[in-house]
Amino acid sequence: MEVGRRVKTFVALLGGLAAVCAASALIGPGLGPAASARALAEFFGGGVLPADEYAVILVRLTRLGAAVCVGVALATVGTSLQALLRNPLADPYILGIAAGGGFGAAVATVLGLSGGVAAFSAVNVFAFVGALAAVGAGVVVARAAGILSVHALLLAGVMVGAFFTSLILLVLAVVPARDQHAVFLWLMGDLANPDITPLKVGFTAAVVGVCAGLFVVLARPLDLIALGEESAFHLGLSVERFKLVILACGALATASAVALVGPIGFVGIVVPHALRRVMGPRHLPLLTAAALGGASLVAVGDVLVRAAADYLSMPIVPVGVFTALIGAPYFLAILRRRGY
Amino acid sequence: MEAPRIEASDLYFSWPTGPAVAGVSLAVRAGEMVAVVGPNGAGKSTLLRLLSGYLKPAKGEVRLAGKDVRGYGRRDVARLLSFVPQYSEVNLPYSVSELAMLARYAYLGPFRPPGAADREMVARALELTGVAELADRPVSQLSGGEFQRAALARALAQGTEMIFLDEPTAHLDISHQAQIFTLLKRLNAEEGLTVVAVLHDLNLAAHFPRVAIMARGGIAADGTPADVFREDRLSKIYGCAVRTGTVEGRRFIFPEISS
Numbered sequence: 350m351e352v353g354r355r356v357k358t359f360v361a362l363l364g365g366l367a368a369v370c371a372a373s374a375l376i377g378p379g380l381g382p383a384a385s386a387r388a389l390a391e392f393f394g395g396g397v398l399p400a401d402e403y404a405v406i407l408v409r410l411t412r413l414g415a416a417v418c419v420g421v422a423l424a425t426v427g428t429s430l431q432a433l434l435r436n437p438l439a440d441p442y443i444l445g446i447a448a449g450g451g452f453g454a455a456v457a458t459v460l461g462l463s464g465g466v467a468a469f470s471a472v473n474v475f476a477f478v479g480a481l482a483a484v485g486a487g488v489v490v491a492r493a494a495g496i497l498s499v500h501a502l503l504l505a506g507v508m509v510g511a512f513f514t515s516l517i518l519l520v521l522a523v524v525p526a527r528d529q530h531a532v533f534l535w536l537m538g539d540l541a542n543p544d545i546t547p548l549k550v551g552f553t554a555a556v557v558g559v560c561a562g563l564f565v566v567l568a569r570p571l572d573l574i575a576l577g578e579e580s581a582f583h584l585g586l587s588v589e590r591f592k593l594v595i596l597a598c599g600a601l602a603t604a605s606a607v608a609l610v611g612p613i614g615f616v617g618i619v620v621p622h623a624l625r626r627v628m629g630p631r632h633l634p635l636l637t638a639a640a641l642g643g644a645s646l647v648a649v650g651d652v653l654v655r656a657a658a659d660y661l662s663m664p665i666v667p668v669g670v671f672t673a674l675i676g677a678p679y680f681l682a683i684l685r686r687r688g689y
Numbered sequence: 690m691e692a693p694r695i696e697a698s699d700l701y702f703s704w705p706t707g708p709a710v711a712g713v714s715l716a717v718r719a720g721e722m723v724a725v726v727g728p729n730g731a732g733k734s735t736l737l738r739l740l741s742g743y744l745k746p747a748k749g750e751v752r753l754a755g756k757d758v759r760g761y762g763r764r765d766v767a768r769l770l771s772f773v774p775q776y777s778e779v780n781l782p783y784s785v786s787e788l789a790m791l792a793r794y795a796y797l798g799p800f801r802p803p804g805a806a807d808r809e810m811v812a813r814a815l816e817l818t819g820v821a822e823l824a825d826r827p828v829s830q831l832s833g834g835e836f837q838r839a840a841l842a843r844a845l846a847q848g849t850e851m852i853f854l855d856e857p858t859a860h861l862d863i864s865h866q867a868q869i870f871t872l873l874k875r876l877n878a879e880e881g882l883t884v885v886a887v888l889h890d891l892n893l894a895a896h897f898p899r900v901a902i903m904a905r906g907g908i909a910a911d912g913t914p915a916d917v918f919r920e921d922r923l924s925k926i927y928g929c930a931v932r933t934g935t936v937e938g939r940r941f942i943f944p945e946i947s948s
Binding site for chain 2: 432435437566567568569570572573575576577579580582583584585586587625629630631
């Protein structure tokens with residue numbers, strides 16, 4: 350893979366992300382683009398804004414922050430898991446995280462639990478715990494005599510996911526319609542949720558930042574593990590320890606993202622595949638590009654959702670629906686063009 | 690006499706399906722070339738992975754350069770010993786030179802960028818295995834013969850004193866087989882590379898100065914091809930009538946196929 354192409358892609362991704370961030374801050378209900386630009390200049394210049402404008406800007410920046418965090422988490426975790434599990438279908442949710450988190454969120458929603466931990470509500474906390482429990486269950490099943498079989502892990506993860514999905518359906522079947530709607534919205538992955546506060550985004554950004562940073566630091570070992578465990582071992586990698594580190598980081602980053610906004614689909618599978626074509630298989634350039642691409646994709650989805658609501662008077666659609674609507678056809682086009 | 694570089698004593702290992710290696714002891718000295726042969730399921734590949742430290746013996750110990758192989762740090766072992774696995778698909782399109790550069794992990798670790806010495810080792814490994822012209826080709830696009838030579842290049846780029854190979858030429862035609870074994874013999878003669886290869890093909894093994902034949906998890910015989918490849922022994926171990934002949938001082942082995 351020539352260096353020039355990689356650099357160009359990287360610059361394009363950076364530019365794209367900057368453009369999307371600008372659009373995200375300028376577009377949306379409540380404040381026109383020109384007024385938004387003025388308000389943003391005041392906001393970042395340390396000036397005083399009218400309360401209504403301040404509220405609009407704060408909500409937009411919070412949503413943008415959440416979108417970037419979640420995009421970085423999903424795209425880097427997806428890239429790393431595809432290497433670790435040596436499976437092109439791997440995505441951050443393949444080990445049952447989305448279903449586990451969804452079940453946690455559904456339980457907290459239906460029981461109407463209040464309270465939580467620090468800045469986080471009961472729904473956040475339950476979703477986080479449910480997501481980690483799902484991965485934990487898979488690892489416990491797949492690990493024997495100090496050796497974690499990734500084949501067993503994949504199968505166990507799919508089963509754990511199916512189990513939690515059934516539990517979600519069970520909950521939905523027995524609760525009133527009002528709760529059903531809330532659970533459904535959450536399951537689609539939603540950035541418009543007023544429950545997403547700047548403080549929560551800050552916490553999530555810290556966790557995702559550490560995990561994504563660790564993936565980048567471990568890019569070379571990820572190159573090795575993608576060759577297969579036996580090859581990686583003989584090239585000098587402590588394979589068993591490395592698998593646990595990647596899984597722990599992946600689970601933590603994904604669970605944080607899911608707890609914040611629900612399971613936003615497709616980012617974690619489409620971004621690594623699309624970028625591997627241009628950046629090549631080595632994980633240092635790939636992960637860096639994936640972080641930018643993932644952030645852009647989620648933020649673009651969010652901007653489109655808002656623009657559609659604002660200019661076309663369409664109902665607000667959860668962003669998770671939009672990422673899949675953009676991602677799936679794009680992915681199919683790649684498949685078609687090069688026959689994978 | 691010099692101490693063996695590889696010393697396995699009374700190794701036992703079982704898969705869930707049953708015992709694979711039972712009571713194997715083996716010593717290999719620096720600069721030896723050993724072929725490990727035997728019927729399917731005799732425990733050859735399992736033995737090789739016990740010797741490399743990838744599998745942990747249920748009983749017994751493997752000492753590599755005088756120290757328990759599983760007591761080393763992973764990267765320390767990878768500086769002593771490289772391993773060419775059976776033909777296995779790499780589904781990510783690393784280029785041939787990227788693949789070989791990954792072998793420098795034992796020296797570079799996760800962070801250090803490759804230096805001139807690393808690039809030199811990689812270039813030399815590609816040169817020796819005849820894949821230098823393929824340096825920028827993705828390994829996912831190579832033919833079977835090219836891929837196995839790239840795998841060997843990766844192992845040589847590791848710069849080790851010992852190389853283990855598991856059926857390195859299983860799917861290759863005779864010209865590629867000849868290329869790979871000619872190179873191994875040359876490196877053995879010129880640089881004292883210690884070679885341990887699991888082989889299916891007894892006629893290839895007959896080119897090795899030392900052959901160990903396994904049967905049902907143990908080593909049934911260990912010595913020169915002329916000593917080990919006897920008709921009665923082979924017939925018993927393989928459970929079929931085996932004939933041997935000698936052409937220009939080299940043993941040839943073939944099964945009798947009744948018509």
